[in-house]
Amino acid sequence: MRFTEHPILDFERVRGREVTIYFEGKPIKAYEGETIATALHAAGIRIFQHSTKKHRPRGLFCAIGKCSSCLMKVNGIPNVRTCITLVEEGMQIERQDEKPVLPKTSKPPKWKEPPRIEADVVVIGGGPAGMMAAINASDAGAKVVLLDENPMLGGQLVKQTHKFFGKREQFAGVRGIKIAEILSEELKKRDIEVFLETSAIMLLQDGDEKLVVGVRKNKELVEFKGKTVVVATGAMERMIPFENNDLPGVYGAGAIQTLMNTYGVKPGDRVLIVGAGNVGLILAYQLYQAGVKVEAIVEAMPKIGGYFVHAAKVRRLGIPILTRHTILRAEGKEKVERAVVAQLDENWNVVPGSEKVFEVDVIALAVGLRPSIELLHQIGCQIKYVPELGGHVVIRDSRMETTIKGIFVAGDSAEIEEATTAMLEGKIAGISAALAAGVASPGWLKEVEKTQRELEEFRSGPFGRKVLEGLKKVVVE
Amino acid sequence: MKGDIVIIGGGITGIALAHELARRGEDVVVLEKRFIGSGSTFRCGTGIRQQFGDEANVQVMKRSVELWKKYSEEYGFPFKQTGYLFLLYSEEEISQFKENISIQNRFGVPTKLITPEEAKEIVPLLDVSEVMAASWNPTDGKADPFHATTAFALHAQEMGARIYEYTEVKDLIIEKGEIKGVKTNKGTIKTGIVVNATNAWAKLINAMAKVPIRIPIEPYKHQAIITQPIKRDTINPMVISFKYEDSYLTQTDHGGIIGGVGYEVGPTYDLSPSYTFLREVTTYLSKIVPAIRELLILRTWAGFYAKTPDSNPAIGRINEIDEYYIAAGFSGHGFMMAPAVAEMLSDLITKGKSKLPIEWYDPYRFERGELRQKALQMG
Numbered sequence: 119m120r121f122t123e124h125p126i127l128d129f130e131r132v133r134g135r136e137v138t139i140y141f142e143g144k145p146i147k148a149y150e151g152e153t154i155a156t157a158l159h160a161a162g163i164r165i166f167q168h169s170t171k172k173h174r175p176r177g178l179f180c181a182i183g184k185c186s187s188c189l190m191k192v193n194g195i196p197n198v199r200t201c202i203t204l205v206e207e208g209m210q211i212e213r214q215d216e217k218p219v220l221p222k223t224s225k226p227p228k229w230k231e232p233p234r235i236e237a238d239v240v241v242i243g244g245g246p247a248g249m250m251a252a253i254n255a256s257d258a259g260a261k262v263v264l265l266d267e268n269p270m271l272g273g274q275l276v277k278q279t280h281k282f283f284g285k286r287e288q289f290a291g292v293r294g295i296k297i298a299e300i301l302s303e304e305l306k307k308r309d310i311e312v313f314l315e316t317s318a319i320m321l322l323q324d325g326d327e328k329l330v331v332g333v334r335k336n337k338e339l340v341e342f343k344g345k346t347v348v349v350a351t352g353a354m355e356r357m358i359p360f361e362n363n364d365l366p367g368v369y370g371a372g373a374i375q376t377l378m379n380t381y382g383v384k385p386g387d388r389v390l391i392v393g394a395g396n397v398g399l400i401l402a403y404q405l406y407q408a409g410v411k412v413e414a415i416v417e418a419m420p421k422i423g424g425y426f427v428h429a430a431k432v433r434r435l436g437i438p439i440l441t442r443h444t445i446l447r448a449e450g451k452e453k454v455e456r457a458v459v460a461q462l463d464e465n466w467n468v469v470p471g472s473e474k475v476f477e478v479d480v481i482a483l484a485v486g487l488r489p490s491i492e493l494l495h496q497i498g499c500q501i502k503y504v505p506e507l508g509g510h511v512v513i514r515d516s517r518m519e520t521t522i523k524g525i526f527v528a529g530d531s532a533e534i535e536e537a538t539t540a541m542l543e544g545k546i547a548g549i550s551a552a553l554a555a556g557v558a559s560p561g562w563l564k565e566v567e568k569t570q571r572e573l574e575e576f577r578s579g580p581f582g583r584k585v586l587e588g589l590k591k592v593v594v595e
Numbered sequence: 596m597k598g599d600i601v602i603i604g605g606g607i608t609g610i611a612l613a614h615e616l617a618r619r620g621e622d623v624v625v626l627e628k629r630f631i632g633s634g635s636t637f638r639c640g641t642g643i644r645q646q647f648g649d650e651a652n653v654q655v656m657k658r659s660v661e662l663w664k665k666y667s668e669e670y671g672f673p674f675k676q677t678g679y680l681f682l683l684y685s686e687e688e689i690s691q692f693k694e695n696i697s698i699q700n701r702f703g704v705p706t707k708l709i710t711p712e713e714a715k716e717i718v719p720l721l722d723v724s725e726v727m728a729a730s731w732n733p734t735d736g737k738a739d740p741f742h743a744t745t746a747f748a749l750h751a752q753e754m755g756a757r758i759y760e761y762t763e764v765k766d767l768i769i770e771k772g773e774i775k776g777v778k779t780n781k782g783t784i785k786t787g788i789v790v791n792a793t794n795a796w797a798k799l800i801n802a803m804a805k806v807p808i809r810i811p812i813e814p815y816k817h818q819a820i821i822t823q824p825i826k827r828d829t830i831n832p833m834v835i836s837f838k839y840e841d842s843y844l845t846q847t848d849h850g851g852i853i854g855g856v857g858y859e860v861g862p863t864y865d866l867s868p869s870y871t872f873l874r875e876v877t878t879y880l881s882k883i884v885p886a887i888r889e890l891l892i893l894r895t896w897a898g899f900y901a902k903t904p905d906s907n908p909a910i911g912r913i914n915e916i917d918e919y920y921i922a923a924g925f926s927g928h929g930f931m932m933a934p935a936v937a938e939m940l941s942d943l944i945t946k947g948k949s950k951l952p953i954e955w956y957d958p959y960r961f962e963r964g965e966l967r968q969k970a971l972q973m974g
Binding site for chain 2: 170194195196197216217218219220221222224225226227229320322329331496498
């Protein structure tokens, strides 16, 4: 089901031309500019594939191209990530119920030299960190190119309908979706070339320079050559173990925001949220705004993890926040029909007889993120496991340069934090990358130092403590 | 610590040899600087074939296939005789393969020349528009290097062999031409017999032993890919095309397509992945099986071909050192040959001779300038 009314968003305005796609031969209404997964979900289709061995139903989970839960056969081609592939008129979509069969009609490809895009700084990722890196590298005098595998710029900002905190120059009081628009405009003004629907598949040293191998729209090879590279590839949603955690209807919190806030599709009717950090709390409010009932938020820790203001707002709406509670299992035949939760004692054991059943069709997991460091790992950056920062992260210096000269990192791919710090890190990495490329004047170092101070200030509150502890373990000079 | 026989190198060659020697009641120790299979075995293309162009390799590989079959059945690891299919694109190629086939047939390997249509029946997704014929032996096959090596190692240990991982050889103790022991990062092992089964690293151990003859073995980087899994039985045999840069591809037990091309870099000990390889492999493999273009590559990695000038290994005893043996320089064929190599080298160590044509791999041939006919090699 699609929203027609929303207090903040106007989907009628952004929806493109109506097209028809076919699911298992049956026509479905869709709009240009939305992904296959979105259109299927809007049509009430929850099962995208069955697992190959046990034939368990699987549906959407991350909605940003990072898990493999939404792979389907599209126009005969197997394993298409339907969550980041846009609909096209007449598309034939099929479920994958076993290991895929290759089409018999494929012709040998005609090899042609891939286009080679040359720049001073190549930025991988068009979220808050990547866009700020690109804008600032450009201002510092670098020729910049940016690529992102999603169909639109903004990263996770495109679904943040809430207003940001912090200082005015850090977009305080501005909604995330608006920040994405502002930054996209800034990119355009600076003539920064942007490649969307382009996945970076390989990061290589090429003489003194770097080569980023990209694949556009899953079929066309594009080479990006740069003196330096900023990796701002974001994060992916964590999963927690519980019975039936693979049932369609168990979604990452971000996936629900994507469906609801980016594409205007109702994720379900009744939701249980797991995790009372900021993401879980904000999600609860966004669901309420969209007219979806949130039955409860469960949190295994004894205290709410998110900001007090968010928690207070959620409580005022009458949404119970059950601390020291966890999810035991999801139940349902082919999709989530209910969730069973229980209380935990101080030793993290389930309190017998404390089970509660919630009749819900969606379970939202807001249990944290882990950095997407695949490219950094592949090229050989030194990596360390730091739980405070979300898991495996790269060693870097205070200017965000990794252990490989000329490779910079910023945002959630550096450590799990938030959009404001991602933007500040992006700025530091972008300018530093331009400096390292030898195109920025040394005066820009002052701007780096100024931004470092802002970042320090932003992290000085109680919520920055954990990240600062973690950073001690990975920031080297 | 001591052992009657110390094998240096815990790849498939060293492990299969330890297994065979233990089976014969010998006291044997394997020293591996990382973990078993970590050198080149776990990085290999998995193929096992008898389609060679000389009598020795055909005979040795025929025996090897018998042993692969026997042990896979006994130990329960995946070895499948799904065949090798060489695609031939010219009259010259066909006449060369006809000669090979006659040698193979003479030793009971049932290879035959088939038409492009017959090849397409075996692998329906092949593009045979330029193929003139194919050389097909259904008794060739492939095995899972992880399961196979582990199975041989576990059974070798059950029979008393000792396998020390993360144990790196630092030097050999040799007095008056006699081996007395092996120094490692974890201490010294007393022994009288050493086998150099380190393949890509063989020259380093030969230097420690001060081997007085020239045995040229150099490491060359070869890379491979594996794709997302697809339905089983899509590409059963190993498919080879010399026309397309010595490409090979087949489907693993799990369902992914594993493959590579002839592109090599070396001599080198560098194993970093390269874009040049990725471009070549995607170009050539999709010329052989066009539908492979619809699949995503999951991983790419590199391993070594430990190459000799004639692409045949050096297997035998070095007479000047009492007692030092070598089984190295497999030039990309170490995995497939291992069970037979284990048998013939065990024969040599325990009986002084072997029924298999071990003299073909004589390590002295380089010094004498008697190179063999180049072994048929791809990937």
